Structures are given as structure tokens and as C-alpha cells.
Amino acid sequence: MIDTLDYEKVPAGFTHCFNGTCKLADTCLRYQAGRHIPETKRSIRTLNPSYVKTKESCSEFMSDVPVKHAYGWTHMFDKLIHEKAVAIKDELLCHYGKSEFYRLKRKEKSFTPRAQQYVRSVFRRYGVTEEPVYEQYRYEYVWWKD
Template sequence: MKTDFDYQAVPQGFIHCFKDDCSRSDTCLRRLAARHCTADKPLITILSPAAVPADSSQCSYFLPIQKTRVAWGVRNLFDDVPLSLAADMRHQIVSYFGKTHYYRIYRK
């Protein structure tokens, strides 16, 4: 499987798997992250090989490698919402995400 993997996109605390003899390691996101591990992050979270069951098809930590299409920016989020509701909705979103994060999303 060809992937354009950017290790910088791996979130802090993401569990890496270093189990080489797993039958699903070619399609596991945790194993892919472990293969591309760099010295930029000297501390990572790893999965104990003892925690992986002998039958790897039953592994509860398995994450399939799949691309997800996402959209950034919310400039037109309130276009179809009545003005009387939009102000309250915006306030709730800002209180959930915080002003800084909300405006980062808003501006893409």
C-alpha cells in the first residue's frame, strides 16, 4: 500500500505498535506510525507486544489505514441559520473550542 505519510501529523500520545510478527501490520496505522518514528519526538507511547493477542485478527488496538477527507474553515457555517439563532450558536461553539481555536478553524 502506497502512503504519503507525514509523521509530524501523528498526535502526541498516539499509541505506536512495534510488533513485527503481526499478520495485520501492513494495514495497521499504529504500526505505520512506529515505522516512521523520528528523533524529533524522543518520547512516544507504545503498545506492549504482550497486550496484542496471538490471533491478531482479534486485536482491539488495530486501526486500519484509510484516508479521510476533511473540510477546513467554517466561514459559511451560519449562512442558512436565522440571525436570532446564529449568535447563540456561535457563542456555544466559541465556549466549547475557545476563541483562539475557533478562529483558527474559522480562518482555515
């Protein structure tokens, strides 16, 4: 259960839940965000209370456990052989697109755990056994489903 939540970090359009009888409510980010809505918030997006049933699983459940996000990759390729660094950069650029690729570099967007795994798999495909090096790590909630 989340005791305090900086509601400013809840993205616009995030879907809240108010089903307090759900067995998953204590660990669900949607329910926990709903508990911390400030009085000044005029409207929010919410799940239909009739849709969500109290049961063992819920298709809309999102864990309220923060996960490790990585930011920035300015020095990620410093220790790699030039040819491999260029090939890996090209593959990541194709995968993410130019805009997102540079947003990731400038720390405007994070590498989620899933994105970190993808980068690691690209490194392995090119025979690089070292772990990718990011500039910063922060534990954050995952606000969107992959």
C-alpha cells in the same frame, strides 16, 4: 499499507506498535507509523509488545485510511436567518468553548468527521436543512481515538 508517510505529521505522544505478526498490521496506523520512524528520532511512545496479541481484533487498532476533515467556518452562517445563526453559534460556542471555537474558525484545528456530524445535528435541531459550509477540506489520518 502506507508506502510513504511524512513523519513530521505524527503527533508527539502518538503510540506506535511493532507487532508485525498482527493480522491488522497492514491497515493499522500505529504499525504503519512505526515503519516510518526516522533514524534521527531518539525516542517514541510504544505499545507493550507482550500486551498486543495476534488476533482478529485489537483495542488499540487505528485505521490507516485518511478521512475528510473540514477547516474554517467563516461563511457557515451567511445564508441563515440571523436568529438561527446566532442560536447555532451560541450552541457551538458552549459545546466547544471559546478557545477551541475560534481555533476552528481560524483553521488552526479541523472539524473531524465526528465534529462535522455534531455541527450538522445542531443545524437540524434548529430546522436548517442546508449542509454546513466549511472553507476547506483535507483528507488526513485520525491520530487520536474519540
